[in-house]
Amino acid sequence: xxxxxxxxxxxxxxxxxxxxxxxIPFVVVFLVFQLYPLFQTLHFSWYTxxxxxxxxxxxxxxxxxxxxxxxxxxxQHSTVRHFYLFELDLGKIEINDLLYYAINTILIWIEGxxxxxxxxxxxxxxxxxIELNLRxxxxxKTVIYMPNLIMAAAxxxxxxxxxxxxxxxxxxxxxxxxxxxxIDLGDSSSWTHVIIAFLNFLMWFGNTTxxxxxxxxxxxxxxxxxxxxxxxxxxxxxxxITMPLLKPIFVYVFxxxxxxxxxxxxxxxxxxxxxxxSQASSYTLMMYLFxxxxxxxxYGQAGALSLLMFIVTAALSMTVYRTMHPRPNEAREQATSxxxxxxxxxxxxxxIAERGRNAMSAxxxxxxx
Amino acid sequence: MATxxxxxxxxxxxxxxxGFRRAGCYLFLAVLxxxxxxPLWTLLINMTRxxxxxxxxxxxxxxxxxxxxxxxxxxxxNHLPVGSALRNSFIVSLCSSVLACYFxxxxxxxxxxxxxxxxxxxxxxxxxxxxIPTQVSALxxxxxxxxxxxxxxxxxxIIPSICSxxxxxxxxxxxxxxxxxxxxxxxxxxxxxxxxxxxxxxxxLMKPAIAVQFIFSFVGTWNNYLVPALLIDKDSMKxxxxxxxxxxxxxxxxxxxxxxxxxxxxxIIPLVIVYLVFSRFIIKxxxxxxxxx
Numbered sequence: 275x276x277x278x279x280x281x282x283x284x285x286x287x288x289x290x291x292x293x294x295x296x297x298i299p300f301v302v303v304f305l306v307f308q309l310y311p312l313f314q315t316l317h318f319s320w321y322t323x324x325x326x327x328x329x330x331x332x333x334x335x336x337x338x339x340x341x342x343x344x345x346x347x348x349x350q351h352s353t354v355r356h357f358y359l360f361e362l363d364l365g366k367i368e369i370n371d372l373l374y375y376a377i378n379t380i381l382i383w384i385e386g387x388x389x390x391x392x393x394x395x396x397x398x399x400x401x402x403x404i405e406l407n408l409r410x411x412x413x414x415k416t417v418i419y420m421p422n423l424i425m426a427a428a429x430x431x432x433x434x435x436x437x438x439x440x441x442x443x444x445x446x447x448x449x450x451x452x453x454x455x456x457i458d459l460g461d462s463s464s465w466t467h468v469i470i471a472f473l474n475f476l477m478w479f480g481n482t483t484x485x486x487x488x489x490x491x492x493x494x495x496x497x498x499x500x501x502x503x504x505x506x507x508x509x510x511x512x513x514x515i516t517m518p519l520l521k522p523i524f525v526y527v528f529x530x531x532x533x534x535x536x537x538x539x540x541x542x543x544x545x546x547x548x549x550x551x552s553q554a555s556s557y558t559l560m561m562y563l564f565x566x567x568x569x570x571x572x573y574g575q576a577g578a579l580s581l582l583m584f585i586v587t588a589a590l591s592m593t594v595y596r597t598m599h600p601r602p603n604e605a606r607e608q609a610t611s612x613x614x615x616x617x618x619x620x621x622x623x624x625x626i627a628e629r630g631r632n633a634m635s636a637x638x639x640x641x642x643x
Numbered sequence: 644m645a646t647x648x649x650x651x652x653x654x655x656x657x658x659x660x661x662g663f664r665r666a667g668c669y670l671f672l673a674v675l676x677x678x679x680x681x682p683l684w685t686l687l688i689n690m691t692r693x694x695x696x697x698x699x700x701x702x703x704x705x706x707x708x709x710x711x712x713x714x715x716x717x718x719x720x721n722h723l724p725v726g727s728a729l730r731n732s733f734i735v736s737l738c739s740s741v742l743a744c745y746f747x748x749x750x751x752x753x754x755x756x757x758x759x760x761x762x763x764x765x766x767x768x769x770x771x772x773x774x775i776p777t778q779v780s781a782l783x784x785x786x787x788x789x790x791x792x793x794x795x796x797x798x799x800x801i802i803p804s805i806c807s808x809x810x811x812x813x814x815x816x817x818x819x820x821x822x823x824x825x826x827x828x829x830x831x832x833x834x835x836x837x838x839x840x841x842x843x844x845x846x847x848l849m850k851p852a853i854a855v856q857f858i859f860s861f862v863g864t865w866n867n868y869l870v871p872a873l874l875i876d877k878d879s880m881k882x883x884x885x886x887x888x889x890x891x892x893x894x895x896x897x898x899x900x901x902x903x904x905x906x907x908x909x910x911i912i913p914l915v916i917v918y919l920v921f922s923r924f925i926i927k928x929x930x931x932x933x934x935x936x
Binding site for chain 1: 661664665668669671672675676678679680682683685686689697698699700701702746747749750752753754756757758759762765770771772773774775776777778779780781782783784785786787802803805806811831837838841862865866868869872873883884887888890900903904906907910911914915918919922923925926929930
């Protein structure tokens with residue numbers, strides 16, 4: 275700890291009041307621009323409050339207290355959707371809008387997240403692998419992280435152009451004779467959300483790789499070296515050392531990605547030209563919220579949807595916080611379990627010592643060269 | 644070296660196997676790199692192609708000659724005020740990242756140098772709110788801005804960045820690891836005011852951390868679509884993402900892909916260049932901020 279001015283000691287000036295003063299801008303802006311609007315949003319959810327848009331003018335209705343009416347509307351309002359799986363017709367089903375949009379959002383997230391975590395884990399392990407010793411690492415990292423900084427709206431627009439009915443992909447496929455008639459991949463009930471998920475994957479796998487790499491490199495290298503000496507195969511090292519020690523960062527990546535997935539908006543909105551694609555199959559929760567606020571101008575229902583999203587994201591953030599800041603006794607338990615695992619590992623017989631020795635001399639030889 | 648004295652057990656087959664694995668890794672990396680670079684390359688190429696060429700043939704590998712025509716069309720479209728959008732985006736991003744960095748560092752300074760009641764509680768609270776997206780309070784925010792008559796101004800896009808928990812968190816950690824408290828005390832003895840210490844000693848020391856966070860903040864604001872979309876509908880105040888979103892509204896017969904590629908290029912390329920120049924620091928900063936010990 276840093277030496278700090280003691281309070282109530284004679285002859286010393288108390289500087290600590292300055293601390294409060296310097297916190298004022300941050301805290302005031304938070305209270306005024308985040309916390310108050312949040313309460314305002316939640317407050318609206320109990321009221322009938324919308325713009326009654328006529329042909330020429332619009333007039334606000336409410337706010338009038340209505341209890342749970344907005345929530346009931348969200349949970350009851352349903353539309354008949356025609357489901358397709360590529361060419362296969364699955365028939366018409368009436369489904370609740372909110373549920374449908376939630377399923378869309380989560381489906382897009384999962385379709386993007388599974389390849390993202392698999393590829394990122396693979397790359398993180400490869401980049402930090404002693405034996406493999408991959409070259410040009412800075413180049414690879416620079417390239418795979420680049421899409422993360424690109425404007426999502428512009429990225430969505432770029433791919434909308436590329437996948438458009440008269441765009442280069444369809445043109446090429448027609449030329450090759452893979453398809454007979456042009457199709458609109460931005461307005462298909464099966465393809466659109468796969469493409470959006472792919473764009474999400476492309477934007478985020480570099481970020482996840484770098485995070486996981488930082489996690490892997492944070493692991494004490496002596497653990498790897500001793501494992502290598504004991505002749506552990508890279509699969510064993512991965513399962514017994516890397517994965518358990520990576521767990522906190524893994525949870526962090528998983529949940530922050532999920533929070534981001536729930537908020538998916540820019541790409542889907544621009545790529546599908548705000549429609550959500552055919553049968554609104556790529557219509558996300560955020561797009562629903564956006565249309566409630568700015569198109570339908572139904573502030574009561576928008577408030578109710580915001581509250582539901584707030585509860586989900588708050589619960590998820592709480593989980594992240596608990597993983598990153600474990601309680602003292604939990605931290606001790608974790609440390610004990612790691613130590614236990616290390617001991618078990620040390621006890622296990624070096625079954626493939628030959629291979630380990632090979633690995634060691636291979637890597638040192640490389641170092642000499 | 645000592646290791647060479649060890650019995651050489653590296654079997655040939657093992658080395659061949661390792662070589663194959665390495666080749667596989669490079670192949671996989673090359674595919675991923677292709678996926679990342681190819682869309683941008685297509686963008687660059689198509690910025691230079693004419694409407695007819697783009698619609699007739701799919702991909703081309705090399706530049707054409709229509710860049711200047713597409714460029715002029717892009718800037719002269721009355722429905723798409725690209726010039727003013729570029730200026731607006733730049734102003735908003737610059738102002739909000741300056742504010743975000745200055746006040747986040749000030750908040751971190753308050754936490755690192757002073758010891759006051761409730762410090763731990765406030766810190767925990769900031770950590771908790773860090774994850775909650777601002778989108779869930781968007782409705783209340785928009786309503787408040789409407790009552791304040793702040794819609795179609797830049798204030799609601801700039802002022803809230805003073806409270807940026809993520810930037811604060813990163814600078815706070817950096818400060819914790821490098822700021823020597825003796826320096827602050829020495830300055831006090833020499834009669835420097837508290838805010839003077841912040842300006843003259845702490846801010847210069849924080850330069851590396853602030854530079855990285857400035858870039859992240861700039862990129863974040865530059866790319867922000869949702870909040871401006873909710874608050875701004877006057878053409879002259881629109882930022883670049885809004886202009887891109889407005890493209891769909893234009894008439895299909897007058898739709899010119901070359902022009903739109905140019906517009907997308909204008910919004911992406913400046914940041915890509917900045918990224919490529921500073922990539923080493925950005926990548927380092929990105930991982931250092933997110934992973935704690």
